[in-house]
Amino acid sequence: MNVPTWMAWIFVAILAFISIAIFIGKATFLMAGYNRAPKEEKDKYNKKALSKVLGSGLGVITGITALMVLYDAELPLAISWLNPWGILGTLVLMIVLANTICKK
Numbered sequence: 001m002n003v004p005t006w007m008a009w010i011f012v013a014i015l016a017f018i019s020i021a022i023f024i025g026k027a028t029f030l031m032a033g034y035n036r037a038p039k040e041e042k043d044k045y046n047k048k049a050l051s052k053v054l055g056s057g058l059g060v061i062t063g064i065t066a067l068m069v070l071y072d073a074e075l076p077l078a079i080s081w082l083n084p085w086g087i088l089g090t091l092v093l094m095i096v097l098a099n100t101i102c103k104k
Helices: 005-023 047-070 082-100
Strands: none
Touching (some): 005 047, 047 082
16 A cells, blocks of 8 residues: 555545534535535435435445555455445445435
């Protein structure tokens, strides 16, 4: 890893803080796309459910990033797939849930 470990842990802490803030609904201004949408488009979504989905998804991505920092980017073979496919799967799941269960 080219970044000092303490800097990587600060990045993980910032991600954790942002994911918690979005999850509890205090940082909904960080939800990309939703914040700049017109009022008619915003009314189609349940803001509380959307913040729970996006906050949870970012929390999972934060956990995967923390594992990468913990193992210094050399994960054991059994979970080495987690970095690319875990993050991609989480993003796809977040998009699907935001467009299905978060709509009114």
